[in-house]
Amino acid sequence: xxxxxxxxxxxxxxxxxxxxxxxxxxxxxxxxxxxxxxxxxxxxxxxxxxxxxxxxxxxxxxxxxxxxxxxxxxxxxxxxxxxxxxxxxxxxxxxxxxxxxxxxxxxxxxxxxxxxxxxxxxxxxxxxxxxxxxxxxxxxxxxxxxxxxxxxxxxxxxxxxxxxxxxxxxxxxxxxxxxxxxxxxxxxxxxxxxxxxxxxxxxxxxxxxxxxxxxxxxxxxxxxxxxxxxxxxxxxxxxxxxxxxxxxxxxxxxxxxxxxxxxxxxxxxxxxxxxxxxxxxxxxxxxxxxxxxxxxxxxxxxxxxxxxxxxxxxxxxxxxxxxxxxxxxxxxxxxxxxxxxxxxxxxxxxxxxxxxxxxxxxxxxxxxxxxxxxxxxxxxxxxxxxxxxxxxxxxxxxxxxxxxxxxxxxxxxxxxxxxxxxxxxxxxxxxxxxxxxxxxxxxxxxxxxxxxxxxxxxxxxxxxxxxxxxxxxxxxxx
Numbered sequence: 001x002x003x004x005x006x007x008x009x010x011x012x013x014x015x016x017x018x019x020x021x022x023x024x025x026x027x028x029x030x031x032x033x034x035x036x037x038x039x040x041x042x043x044x045x046x047x048x049x050x051x052x053x054x055x056x057x058x059x060x061x062x063x064x065x066x067x068x069x070x071x072x073x074x075x076x077x078x079x080x081x082x083x084x085x086x087x088x089x090x091x092x093x094x095x096x097x098x099x100x101x102x103x104x105x106x107x108x109x110x111x112x113x114x115x116x117x118x119x120x121x122x123x124x125x126x127x128x129x130x131x132x133x134x135x136x137x138x139x140x141x142x143x144x145x146x147x148x149x150x151x152x153x154x155x156x157x158x159x160x161x162x163x164x165x166x167x168x169x170x171x172x173x174x175x176x177x178x179x180x181x182x183x184x185x186x187x188x189x190x191x192x193x194x195x196x197x198x199x200x201x202x203x204x205x206x207x208x209x210x211x212x213x214x215x216x217x218x219x220x221x222x223x224x225x226x227x228x229x230x231x232x233x234x235x236x237x238x239x240x241x242x243x244x245x246x247x248x249x250x251x252x253x254x255x256x257x258x259x260x261x262x263x264x265x266x267x268x269x270x271x272x273x274x275x276x277x278x279x280x281x282x283x284x285x286x287x288x289x290x291x292x293x294x295x296x297x298x299x300x301x302x303x304x305x306x307x308x309x310x311x312x313x314x315x316x317x318x319x320x321x322x323x324x325x326x327x328x329x330x331x332x333x334x335x336x337x338x339x340x341x342x343x344x345x346x347x348x349x350x351x352x353x354x355x356x357x358x359x360x361x362x363x364x365x366x367x368x369x370x371x372x373x374x375x376x377x378x379x380x381x382x383x384x385x386x387x388x389x390x391x392x393x394x395x396x397x398x399x400x401x402x403x404x405x406x407x408x409x410x411x412x413x414x415x416x417x418x419x420x421x422x423x424x425x426x427x428x429x430x431x432x433x434x435x436x437x438x439x440x441x442x443x444x445x446x447x448x449x450x451x452x453x454x455x456x457x458x459x460x461x462x463x464x465x466x467x468x469x470x471x472x473x474x475x476x477x478x
Contacts, residue, residue: 412425445477
């Protein structure tokens with residue numbers, strides 16, 4: 001697990017060894033098309049993927065809720081054990097779930113049924129109309145594991161993701177396959193292989209949520225925007241530039257070459273920032289959306305800006321883009337009964353509006369959004385919340401998605417504290433041992449995005465440990 005970055009970097013350096021360092025505008029490469037191995041990626045159309053990261057560890061059991069009578073009874077018994085007869089939040093009532101029942105085109109084995117949280121009617125409609133899918137029990141894995149292998153002391157044979165159940169580390173593992181301190185994420189690696197297809201490589205990876213490892217590549221930079229659009233370069237917007245002569249003099253200074261390396265790089269970064277701000281602002285000014293986005297919803301604000309940036313894709317010179325947005329507040333050890341519903345409503349309204357915006361822009365089949373989170377949480381209640389877990393359920397949304405479907409294996413409703421066979425996918429307190437790895441999840445998105453099989457090993461180094469019928473590389477979403 002600890003060699004992922006070095007393996008990826010070694011592969012990258014092998015590819016790039018004959019090229020020279022060309023300044024901070026592209027830290028390692030001027031153009032990935034110069035690399036033979038990367039030439040496999042060729043984009044003639046437009047595609048974008050959007051990571052919706054739920055910070056804090058979303059409670060899987062009250063998001064995609066087991067709904068058939070038998071499994072619901074088990075869910076109720078387990079969750080109510082810590083919260084009395086609470087049926088308002090920690091335990092959701094079965095009658096409240098009727099309006100958000102998910103109706104797949106192919107029924108699940110064992111007559112299993114699921115419903116979404118009652119605050120999620122929009123995603124329910126997208127699922128039932130075939131525009132959204134649910135991936136069951138996905139989470140970080142280095143190799144496929146059973147519960148017995150998880151409990152084994154042989155960590156050489158059965159390695160675990162580093163620092164399980166830790167917020168910062170598991171956010172990093174989800175985004176990069178390595179613990180906190182990792183510098184390259186798989187979204188950034190998507191950008192590494194795709195950026196040569198974009199006229200302006202700077203707009204390949206765009207974050208609406210500050211700096212994050214997911215969008216950091218070996219060569220791709222993450223361009224940061226705010227919900228108001230391009231983030232201005234402060235000196236370029238200050239009162240200083242009210243004097244045209246001073247502005248002209250400053251821009252002339254940026255064009256000068258200096259024998260001092262850091263001065264040249266400073267000029268490169270400053271010019272890049274000023275030029276990018278202009279390109280983004282002009283591009284977004286030409287995009288008008290009639291799709292309503294909810295107010296007072298920061299996630300919706302971020303996704304609206306993503307939609308506007310996608311609408312400006314021609315102005316940005318982009319054929320392949322990776323975006324990241326975030327929503328916090330999911331670390332609900334307490335107040336799950338009152339705080340989870342408003343968060344689910346925000347996710348539902350934001351992702352539903354975003355999908356509708358892609359329809360308006362005519363790119364619904366070319367944009368796929370997906371959710372991720374630190375980890376799932378315990379099925380057991382601690383009173384009015386749940387604690388850190390591992391596997392979780394997530395959404396994949398878009399016009400190209402084979403929706404109205406569940407992917408992966410429905411986990412039994414259990415706390416996993418016995419040696420019974422039905423408990424093999426739990427590691428105690430209802431924490432799910434993932435039956436689908438993040439690498440499989442990412443590889444399926446990568447294939448749709450255009451990453452070739454020869455490029456996948458450098459994008460997802462752990463993927464070599466998967467590929468059996470039980471752990472396919474392509475999960476079949478598209």
